[in-house]
Amino acid sequence: MKKIFLSILFLSSFFYSRIFYSKTIPLAQAQLLQNKPLSLSVSPPTAYLHLKPDESLLHTISLKNTGDQTLSVTMQLTDFKPDGVSGKPILSNGTVFDKAINPNLSFGEPFLIEPNENRSISLRLDTAKLSVEKEYPLTVLFHAKSVSNGAGEGSGASVAGTIASNLILFISPNEESQGELLIENVDAPIIVDSFFPIQISILAKNVGLNAMPIRGELKIKNIMNQVIDEYIFYPDRVLADSTRQIRGAPFSAQILDENQELDPEKVKNLQTKFSYKSLFLLGPYKISINLDQQQREITVIALPISLLALIIIGVLMYVSYTTLRKKIV
């Protein structure tokens, strides 16, 4: 468990609003509320914060009880490590913020949240004790359980749920982004069968100090240097000192947002393997990768391997057959 000497004061005041719907709940809505003894939504799912040393910041998370029972909620803060592939946080065991190290740390008592109630939970981040300039991936956990849990008559289990909100905190006196993306690895064949697709996957590495969004594209060119296929990368963020597999989609103006980047809601399937398939591939194909400021070009050669193998097998069979026939005759 990594110890971070970061003080966080959980503001005892919850700024919340009770948004009760009218007494006459529409049928569709009533159906939605059914069988949801524990249902929570949190916003934002992930926040990226930049803080200068010796500065403090108020970070607010909105928590809403979207279920039909009153819940008792307690908070916890833990750090996580990137999985290095897909952007999945790997939570560390236990809490980061050890009370022995941070005696002033207090997350307060459990609080109740009624159905349809919306609470804003504010965290004040104070980095006075934190001098190391780096990025801290953290997760705020909201542990919830029903206050009306009743033990059954026989053996059984009570179920509790926890919802998380990621907080990626970058401490630096520098106001500029210090992320730097490199192409860590390109997984592509050197030779490919003419009847099979060319498949490429790319791993990006952030060697900088803070999270960076992936920006770039992949182009496949034929022997005439014509672009025959093009993918645009999805702007997933690579955390500092970690890797992430690049995702993307075939380039099309229809899937771009106003910033000319992929709009996730317009893309049905983001791919981690970029492939090009044709009826018959032949000769060299150039794969041009443009990531951030870095470019790399590799060549894949398509040969009719299976066809050649078939021909060789056919010739061998014919030779064997004719030789055997001559011997028999």
Add this chain to the structure above:
Amino acid sequence: MKVFTQFTKTKKITGFSLIFLLITALTSQQILPPLAEAERLESDSYIIQFGNFNMGAGKREGTSYDLSYTLGQTASGPYGDYGDTGSTYFVGSGFQYIYQIGEFEFSISDLDLDFGIMTPGVLSQVDNTLTISTRGAGGYTVYGYETQPMTHHTGTTEIDDTTCDAGTGGCDETEAKEWDDADEPGFGFNAQGDTVSSDFKSTDPDCSSDSICFRQFADQSNSESMQAIMSSAYIADDVEALITYQLGIEGIQAAGNYQTSIVYIAVPGY
């Protein structure tokens, strides 16, 4: 001819006027928002890096999009709740650079799992459903663990976590195996759904049939790490996983009720 020349001149002037008006209109804030400001906001006390607020998580919605950002004020308290009716922005102090837009929602359909009165040689099942929604393309992971094995109400004896059927090589908290032999006591769970862990969809052993393969819950009291149960790297809209819990006791099991607590943790991808 003169008339034609005059007509062409008039047409040119009208064309230039139209272009001028169009440029003026486009550069006004009514039609073209100040993108430069959105790209980078900074002052002595705050900075929004990378410019693109909503990158990777959807887009702004209407006039009250869920973007929380600061305006460099010195007050220390929040001035509104985003998501609240009538509230446009949440404003806090300090600075921040990117918030994912949208919500991350997690539901559990049943919190009281009651196996009833257990009989030796009979496997009892109950189930509930986990549901998850996220607009962020970073996806999600749902982990699960038990606080302790099924424990007698006196705290003296336990029902061990299942090791699944004999001959399967045994299951643990990381790998599901077949368990339908009623003479094999224990406690475990099965998960069915599009995004459940791959061991619940395995073809060797054949876990493709519903509720055939079971896993142990990671035991927190034994310092086992919680394990992923469902996971995806994509946007989810009410994605469900049906969790079936199975309990069996042996003939010499002490009479009485056995209880444990199951905890699910839903974590958004970044």
